Amino acid sequence: MEKILQVKDLELSFNTFGGEVKAIRGVNFDLYKGETLAIVGESGSGKSVTTKSIMRLLPDHSAEFKNGEILFGGRDLTKLSDKEMQKIRGKDISMIFQDPMTSLNPTMPIGRQITEPLLKHQKIGKEEAKKVAIDLLRLVGMPKPELRMKQYPHQFSGGQRQRIVIAIALACNPQILIADEPTTALDVTIQAQILELMKDLQKKIDTSIIFITHDLGVVANVADRVAVMYGGKIVEIGTVDEIFYNPQHPYTWGLLSSMPSLDTEEAKLYAIPGTPPDLLDPPKGDAFALRSEYALQIDMEQNPPFFKVSDTHSAATWLLHPDAPQVDPPATVIERMKKFPGSRYYEGGAI
Incomplete structure (x- = not known):
């Protein structure tokens, strides 16, 4: 598979009082072309900082790249000027x-907000940008898009606003879409709709x-x-089945064990x-x-x-x-590992 983004030995610090x-x-x-990479962990683990460093959206006065590279299109994003990054943000990422x-x-x-990146990056006229914006609203499942173009954010529900934000992000057909906990502020029903929408759009x-959650x-x-x-580190990486059904790091065991399920007794x-x-x-x-x-x-004493x-899991x-x-990992994790071929607990059957 083609690599579209490479993050290598990235170190970043904030200078505070x-x-x-x-x-x-x-x-x-x-990150490979056409894939969805999820980055998971507790609050404060470094998920959002990592992705904002890719976008170069961190404050210059306090954030400092100490080491490493973020390679995209043959260029190291950590070395680009603000003007060079402005040509990438919204268009490519x-x-x-x-x-x-x-x-x-x-x-x-919202019509003006969707057409703004089109006018800036695509070099098209206002009428064509308007047509593209209407098509984008239709693509993200917004009813009556022509009418909605004239309305303001407060006139939409939370789920509809998130669809508008997705439409803006997709306006220039970016190569990389970073979704930073895009469903956190939504109720579970709307959350499921937005996730289904993103899978369909991809x-x-x-x-x-890159999906942060x-x-x-x-x-x-x-x-x-x-x-x-x-x-501030990645401690385990693998396919979704490897992480869910053959986890190896104790932290991953803890995250999986703390997931409620239909079989979980509250106590x-x-x-x-x-x-x-x-x-x-x-x-x-x-x-x-x-x-x-x-x-x-x-x-x-030593960092592992x-x-x-x-080949895909470390x-x-x-x-x-x-x-x-x-x-032995926790009993709940062993139950998962019994379903994974290659696990020492494997008992056969499908995941």
């Missing part, structure tokens, strides 16, 4: 933000999507591959103990070690490298070292 916050600490991943109400200008009709326009249930429905982030719902690390003073070894009942002595599980945990003791 309290000191240097090491927000991104050596992140590596590739677009972003859907969490809250559609704050993403839209309340003083402008097939139609063949864009690559803390909701693993959402991931199962939209992603091809999943990267699990913790403490038994798991919660990961402790809190994420202070990135003003990151831990010396594995950042998750202090919260993990599976931590080894070496976890306190990535160990290969399969995890940064010392538990995968040949000399590590064999430990």
Whole structure:
């Protein structure tokens, strides 16, 4: 598959009054043409900062690239000027933000907001831009698009506003679409509709999507591959089936165990103990070690490298070292692993 984006050894810090916050600490991943890569983890794990660094939307006065590259179209985005990035944002790489109400200008009709990137990047006339905008509204399932073009954001429901934001993001047929928790502010019924819409649109326009979320249930429905982030690092990456049914990192075990399901008894719902690390003073070894009942002595002293599980799956945990003791994950995770061919718990059958 063709690589459309490569993030290599990315390190980024914020300079604050309290000191240097090491927000991104050596992140590596590739994005392939036409795929959806989900990045998951708790709040503060570095998901949004990673994607905003790709868009170069972080404040220049406090955010600083310390190391690494973000390669897109043969260019390193970390080295581009603001003027050069303005030609890429909205045209080649677009972003859907969490809250559609704050993403839209309340003083402008939505038709004007959709045509704005078309006029800036596509170099087409106003009438043609208007036709494209109407087609986009129709594409995202907006009824009576010609009438809606003249209306303002407050005249739409939350789900409709998110459809408008998606239409704006898709206006210039971007190669990469970054969706930063796009369904968080919506109720579950509308959330399902927006997720279905994004899956449908991806097939139609063949864009690559980076989907940021803390909701693993959402991931199962939209992603091809999943990267699990913790403490400013990716700790495990693999296909959606590998992450859900053959997870290897204790943090991934904790996330999966804390997912409610129809079989879960409320009293038994798991919660990961402790809190994420202070990135003003990151831990010396594995950042998750202090919260993990599976931590080894070496976890306190050395940061684990990535160990290969399969051609598409790797995890940064010392538990995968040949000399590590064999430990069993939580019972809920073992039940998942029984369905995965290649897992040591596999019992046959389909996922």
